[in-house]
Amino acid sequence: MIWGLGFFRAMGVTMRNMFRPAITVQYPDERLVIPERARWALVHKFDESGRPKCTACMICERECPDDIIHLTVSGDAASGKHIDEYRYELGACMMCGLCVAACPFDAIEMSHEYELATPDPHALVRILLHDVDAASGKRAKADAPATQAALAADAAPDAARGESDHA
Numbered sequence: 001m002i003w004g005l006g007f008f009r010a011m012g013v014t015m016r017n018m019f020r021p022a023i024t025v026q027y028p029d030e031r032l033v034i035p036e037r038a039r040w041a042l043v044h045k046f047d048e049s050g051r052p053k054c055t056a057c058m059i060c061e062r063e064c065p066d067d068i069i070h071l072t073v074s075g076d077a078a079s080g081k082h083i084d085e086y087r088y089e090l091g092a093c094m095m096c097g098l099c100v101a102a103c104p105f106d107a108i109e110m111s112h113e114y115e116l117a118t119p120d121p122h123a124l125v126r127i128l129l130h131d132v133d134a135a136s137g138k139r140a141k142a143d144a145p146a147t148q149a150a151l152a153a154d155a156a157p158d159a160a161r162g163e164s165d166h167a
């Protein structure tokens with residue numbers, strides 16, 4: 001082994017890296033663009049009138065593997081449900097997205113809010129909805145993109161039939 005070879009190898013690595021472009025950013029002055037599929041804090045979705053799309057069906061509460069979604073609901077489906085409180089324990093959320101996938105009304109989503117560190121433990125429990133009427137299942141279903149896509153697909157053959165009838 002040649003004496004001093006290791007030193008020159010190390011210097012070679014140093015020189016190579018010295019002229020490489022930086023792969024880090026100066027956070028928080030600079031921020032990377034968050035990918036669309038990123039999953040961070042859970043939030044509710046609202047219709048065009050600002051009403052929550054949540055129907056208080058409780059499916060997300062049942063599906064959450066961490067048991068950190070808690071709904072307090074009054075009323076019933078016949079007379080209309082009222083959401084007294086929709087509580088979400090952000091600090092215990094593993095951002096798996098199972099609640100979003102399970103929601104049949106497209107009423108919640110994982111936001112891109114990622115700067116969640118806080119010295120206040122109370123801030124890690126969020127009341128996402130408070131004292132609001134739940135959406136009716138019928139309206140929320142009609143608003144859901146999957147339902148709209150299905151309705152459009154249903155309407156397409158009818159429209160084609162109508163055109164051929166008029167031809």
Ligand code: SF4
Pocket residue numbers: 053054055056057058059060061071102103104105106107108
């Ligand atoms: S509508 Fe969606 S967000 Fe509301 S309780 Fe049902 S599953 Fe949860």
Ligand code: SF4
Pocket residue numbers: 042063064065066067068069092093094095096097098099100
């Ligand atoms: S993202 Fe996962 S852990 Fe967090 S509330 Fe939804 S189901 Fe629960």
